[in-house]
Amino acid sequence: MKKKKIITLLTDFGGNDFFSGVLKGVILNINPNVEIIDITHNISSFNIHEGALKLAWSYKYFPRGTIHVAVVDPGVGGGRCPLMVKYQNHFFVVPDNGILSYVLKENNNFKAVEIKEKKYMLKNISCNFHARDIFCPAAAHLSKNAKLKNFGPEIKKIQKIKIYESGQYEDEIHGNVVYIDKFGNCITNIENNLIKNKKIRIKNFYIKKISSSYEIQNVKSRANLLAIPGSSGCLEIAIPKANAGSLLNIKIGEKIIVK
Amino acid sequence: MKKKKIITLLTDFGGNDFFSGVLKGVILNINPNVEIIDITHNISSFNIHEGALKLAWSYKYFPRGTIHVAVVDPGVGGGRCPLMVKYQNHFFVVPDNGILSYVLKENNNFKAVEIKEKKYMLKNISCNFHARDIFCPAAAHLSKNAKLKNFGPEIKKIQKIKIYESGQYEDEIHGNVVYIDKFGNCITNIENNLIKNKKIRIKNFYIKKISSSYEIQNVKSRANLLAIPGSSGCLEIAIPKANAGSLLNIKIGEKIIVK
Amino acid sequence: MKKKKIITLLTDFGGNDFFSGVLKGVILNINPNVEIIDITHNISSFNIHEGALKLAWSYKYFPRGTIHVAVVDPGVGGGRCPLMVKYQNHFFVVPDNGILSYVLKENNNFKAVEIKEKKYMLKNISCNFHARDIFCPAAAHLSKNAKLKNFGPEIKKIQKIKIYESGQYEDEIHGNVVYIDKFGNCITNIENNLIKNKKIRIKNFYIKKISSSYEIQNVKSRANLLAIPGSSGCLEIAIPKANAGSLLNIKIGEKIIVK
Numbered sequence: 088m089k090k091k092k093i094i095t096l097l098t099d100f101g102g103n104d105f106f107s108g109v110l111k112g113v114i115l116n117i118n119p120n121v122e123i124i125d126i127t128h129n130i131s132s133f134n135i136h137e138g139a140l141k142l143a144w145s146y147k148y149f150p151r152g153t154i155h156v157a158v159v160d161p162g163v164g165g166g167r168c169p170l171m172v173k174y175q176n177h178f179f180v181v182p183d184n185g186i187l188s189y190v191l192k193e194n195n196n197f198k199a200v201e202i203k204e205k206k207y208m209l210k211n212i213s214c215n216f217h218a219r220d221i222f223c224p225a226a227a228h229l230s231k232n233a234k235l236k237n238f239g240p241e242i243k244k245i246q247k248i249k250i251y252e253s254g255q256y257e258d259e260i261h262g263n264v265v266y267i268d269k270f271g272n273c274i275t276n277i278e279n280n281l282i283k284n285k286k287i288r289i290k291n292f293y294i295k296k297i298s299s300s301y302e303i304q305n306v307k308s309r310a311n312l313l314a315i316p317g318s319s320g321c322l323e324i325a326i327p328k329a330n331a332g333s334l335l336n337i338k339i340g341e342k343i344i345v346k
Numbered sequence: 347m348k349k350k351k352i353i354t355l356l357t358d359f360g361g362n363d364f365f366s367g368v369l370k371g372v373i374l375n376i377n378p379n380v381e382i383i384d385i386t387h388n389i390s391s392f393n394i395h396e397g398a399l400k401l402a403w404s405y406k407y408f409p410r411g412t413i414h415v416a417v418v419d420p421g422v423g424g425g426r427c428p429l430m431v432k433y434q435n436h437f438f439v440v441p442d443n444g445i446l447s448y449v450l451k452e453n454n455n456f457k458a459v460e461i462k463e464k465k466y467m468l469k470n471i472s473c474n475f476h477a478r479d480i481f482c483p484a485a486a487h488l489s490k491n492a493k494l495k496n497f498g499p500e501i502k503k504i505q506k507i508k509i510y511e512s513g514q515y516e517d518e519i520h521g522n523v524v525y526i527d528k529f530g531n532c533i534t535n536i537e538n539n540l541i542k543n544k545k546i547r548i549k550n551f552y553i554k555k556i557s558s559s560y561e562i563q564n565v566k567s568r569a570n571l572l573a574i575p576g577s578s579g580c581l582e583i584a585i586p587k588a589n590a591g592s593l594l595n596i597k598i599g600e601k602i603i604v605k
Numbered sequence: 606m607k608k609k610k611i612i613t614l615l616t617d618f619g620g621n622d623f624f625s626g627v628l629k630g631v632i633l634n635i636n637p638n639v640e641i642i643d644i645t646h647n648i649s650s651f652n653i654h655e656g657a658l659k660l661a662w663s664y665k666y667f668p669r670g671t672i673h674v675a676v677v678d679p680g681v682g683g684g685r686c687p688l689m690v691k692y693q694n695h696f697f698v699v700p701d702n703g704i705l706s707y708v709l710k711e712n713n714n715f716k717a718v719e720i721k722e723k724k725y726m727l728k729n730i731s732c733n734f735h736a737r738d739i740f741c742p743a744a745a746h747l748s749k750n751a752k753l754k755n756f757g758p759e760i761k762k763i764q765k766i767k768i769y770e771s772g773q774y775e776d777e778i779h780g781n782v783v784y785i786d787k788f789g790n791c792i793t794n795i796e797n798n799l800i801k802n803k804k805i806r807i808k809n810f811y812i813k814k815i816s817s818s819y820e821i822q823n824v825k826s827r828a829n830l831l832a833i834p835g836s837s838g839c840l841e842i843a844i845p846k847a848n849a850g851s852l853l854n855i856k857i858g859e860k861i862i863v864k
Binding site for chain 2: 640642668786820834841845846
């Protein structure tokens with residue numbers, strides 16, 4: 088049996104409206120033999136940074152050849168151009184507004200085109216719903232084996248947004264909380280392999296030992312705070328069965344020091 | 347390869363409960379070779395008007411032959427009858443309570459039957475979950491090529507609810523905000539082809555020019571308010587990167603004038 | 606055509622994060638020919654009881670052979686072991702923390718193994734995302750016809766949590782509200798077949814007659830409260846088109862008496 092192509096969707100359209108459903112109709116109309124998977128439609132409205140992070144954390148778990156439509160697009164209908172990008176055998180169909188900034192953090196070995204070919208778009212292009220009119224149709228045609236180069240002219244440089252990066256300062260590593268998940272766990276940008284046998288500081292809290300689970304094992308800290316090698320590949324700060332983010336009033340960007 | 351039939355789901359069951367999952371189990375139990383797509387399960391509880399709108403805005407984007415199960419059903423278990431409707435080569439499986447009012451706005455060239463045939467229902471019919479016991483089983487059997495007429499007797503007249511309609515008054519078009527989306531964009535019932543070179547009034551705000559994107563281009567109005575031809579086919583009122591609906595306290599039904 | 610295996614997902618990961626999307630990537634990477642269905646990802650954080658109930662209410666509606674991944678797992682990375690359980694021709698891939706307590710309420714005719722075989726897990730096992738690293742990979746391999754016994758050693762006794770059980774006291778049946786749904790309907794643990802011609806008491810409210818729909822028919826009670834045989838198989842308490850749970854301040858565990 089021929090393997091179905093997969094298209095993933097990541098947007099800030101929310102789940103209350105009908106937008107995400109319409110995207111699937113558009114795709115299935117073009118290619119009925121594609122598997123559509125929602126990453127999430129609940130990116131905070133207009134928050135490109137959050138979309139960029141979640142895309143980078145998700146895409147690798149999908150099979151090679153997967154097509155990722157990621158649309159957080161405050162500039163829809165304006166000057167930003169629609170992109171189709173191939174990177175590490177994954178495809179990305181996105182507005183050129185920085186949403187690939189974390190995906191392309193490691194290197195720039197990508198191939199990108201601007202999506203210009205009208206035959207790969209819906210007939211009527213609206214001002215404000217390019218996910219439906221441009222991005223998803225392009226993804227659906229790509230899943231039917233249309234070639235990257237046929238979608239439009241090659242693009243050499245794509246937009247980046249400022250991302251949080253950790254760094255070494257003498258014997259310390261300085262980083263940031265980059266995301267706080269539903270449980271209040273604070274995900275940082277300091278890689279797990281840098282925290283072995285280290286101590287952690289966040290705000291005025293000191294964590295003296297890295298934990299290996301949320302069940303505290305001989306770890307004492309104020310507020311039951313613990314540090315754990317996170318599933319995203321980076322250090323996380325958490326409180327067992329409680330919401331560390333809100334209890335300690337931690338915000339995105341909060342500084343964290345590993346020593 | 348034979349094309350899979352598609353069944354879409356639109357309900358007010360929410361995403362926290364297990365109801366939408368159960369519907370899919372019921373469908374796959376009857377027809378394992380069907381594609382099930384969620385439009386949304388987050389229609390406001392009991393809000394037939396909202397369900398009717400979102401159904402009308404969504405269904406056309408799906409391939410012909412798609413079966414749409416739309417259940418916002420405050421009268422479940424009461425007198426209203428379960429319907430199966432064919433209209434423009436789409437199928438609708440719905441309670442007869444007006445949820446098709448916007449779909450059938452243009453014309454009444456539909457064919458409808460009351461769903462009565464017991465063999466197309468689950469064995470035990472509950473008082474309060476007909477989506478599971480009647481509507482989804484019917485949709486699943488329809489997707490296996492059961493014929494419309496086999497489900498029950500033909501129905502000539504189906505229920506309608508009051509819908510918002512725009513109208514011409516001398517040199518003005520009067521309409522309403524019919525929906526406010528997640529971003530706070532206010533979708534009206536005034537068609538895009540009627541607003542070219544027009545001025546817009548909503549509450550005490552005047553918008554002197556129609557925009558072509560959310561990126562303001564030489565448009566000045568109080569509160570950065572802009573008017574844009576919307577993706578649903580009708581005029582939308584928005585504030586770039588902000589929530590027009592809540593900032594201006596706009597409600598469903600709010601009057602809007604095009605001049 | 607060979608019937609696709611189905612994997613259902615029930616978690617407390619929420620819809621805002623990317624977790625549920627990643628699970629699907631992991632599964633499709635191992636078995637691209639499986640159907641993945643979300644029951645819900647919105648179990649209240651860490652609430653094993655709620656997860657256990659919703660799993661029990663959902664699983665039966667899926668075809669035999671379906672694989673149910675149910676992960677509400679506050680002890681992730683700690684001592685609890687990962688289980689694969691066969692019961693009534695359904696498969697469950699779960700942490701051993703009581704999440705099967707309602708599924709196994711009737712009897713213990715299950716077969717269970719501890720998931721230990723490394724080749725059925727992702728290569729790197731994180732501390733805190735075993736749904737991705739252990740449970741979903743196991744489910745995906747099972748869907749490719751790996752045998753239960755190959756996953757690890759048999760387990761005879763699995764964890765149970767305290768569940769609400771109704772009982773007979775002289776001429777009364779005492780039970781509890783076990784769940785309050787999105788509409789505010791209060792689902793109890795008193796079976797529908799025990800309430801015929803009975804009277805109901807909850808808090809200081811008396812309901813003198815069982816209704817057969819939300820449309821009140823000759824039923825008078827304070828607050829329009831009504832009792833109805835529920836779709837889950839048990840008595841429900843509701844107010845037509847209103848939220849009984851919040852209006853009457855009913856909580857999970859609230860006592861209910863049938864006489």
